[in-house]
Amino acid sequence: MTEPFIRNHHLNVIKNQGRYIQHCFRDVEDSNVMQAVKGQAADHVKDAFSALKEEEAAVIEPISEVTTSIGVEAFIGSVYPYVQPFPSLDKEQVRQLFPHHKKMQLPDLEAVDFSQRTYLGWNDPGHRKKFIVYELDGKLIGLEGRYTPSKKRDYCFFCQELMPVTLVSFETNDTDEGNPEFYRAIGQHICIDSGQCNKNITDVSRLEHFVRRVV
Numbered sequence: 001m002t003e004p005f006i007r008n009h010h011l012n013v014i015k016n017q018g019r020y021i022q023h024c025f026r027d028v029e030d031s032n033v034m035q036a037v038k039g040q041a042a043d044h045v046k047d048a049f050s051a052l053k054e055e056e057a058a059v060i061e062p063i064s065e066v067t068t069s070i071g072v073e074a075f076i077g078s079v080y081p082y083v084q085p086f087p088s089l090d091k092e093q094v095r096q097l098f099p100h101h102k103k104m105q106l107p108d109l110e111a112v113d114f115s116q117r118t119y120l121g122w123n124d125p126g127h128r129k130k131f132i133v134y135e136l137d138g139k140l141i142g143l144e145g146r147y148t149p150s151k152k153r154d155y156c157f158f159c160q161e162l163m164p165v166t167l168v169s170f171e172t173n174d175t176d177e178g179n180p181e182f183y184r185a186i187g188q189h190i191c192i193d194s195g196q197c198n199k200n201i202t203d204v205s206r207l208e209h210f211v212r213r214v215v
């Protein structure tokens with residue numbers, strides 16, 4: 001059995017390409033054009049992975065052979081057994097990632113679908129804090145930022161979609177040897193709704209670069 005190799009952001013790419021094929025089934029009559037659309041969709045999905053083993057590519061390849069909208073749904077369903085879930089966390093494990101916050105508001109973990117998460121994120125409106133948990137190089141990392149409440153729409157730094165966002169500032173690990181008091185903050189517009197952000201995100205390079213700067 002092929003081991004799970006599809007991360008949440010890959011699954012989002014697969015779903016987006018599937019929706020695009022379904023859209024084309026409605027609008028495109030030329031079978032050659034349709035074949036090209038499906039081939040390109042398969043290429044987009046494969047490009048989202050840095051490398052694919054032969055048996056992993058075999059899981060993706062059927063997207064280029066779907067013939068109906070229902071077939072697209074069946075294809076998407078067929079990849080779920082290969083999706084890597086986010087580590088399932090309980091409240092104590094979350095607390096341990098933020099040892100300085102004795103009174104932090106914890107996320108509603110019961111409501112989180114860990115099977116489809118790139119990161120765990122939640123807001124603590126009382127303290128105007130946004131908390132993020134991400135697994136970097138096999139290690140869970142907790143980040144906290146301060147946010148300014150707002151309802152404006154802008155491009156989210158993580159998912160790159162136009163969404164209701166808030167400006168969140170995080171302290172970085174940038175250092176200045178001559179000044180031990182030095183710290184630099186970076187501010188990013190990030191989706192207010194982390195659940196929605198997880199449904200949008202198709203590339204983790206920005207998120208990972210960001211996490212490395214902050215931890």
Ligand SMILES: [Zn+2]
Pocket residue numbers: 156157158159160161163190191196197198200
């Ligand atoms: Zn987002």
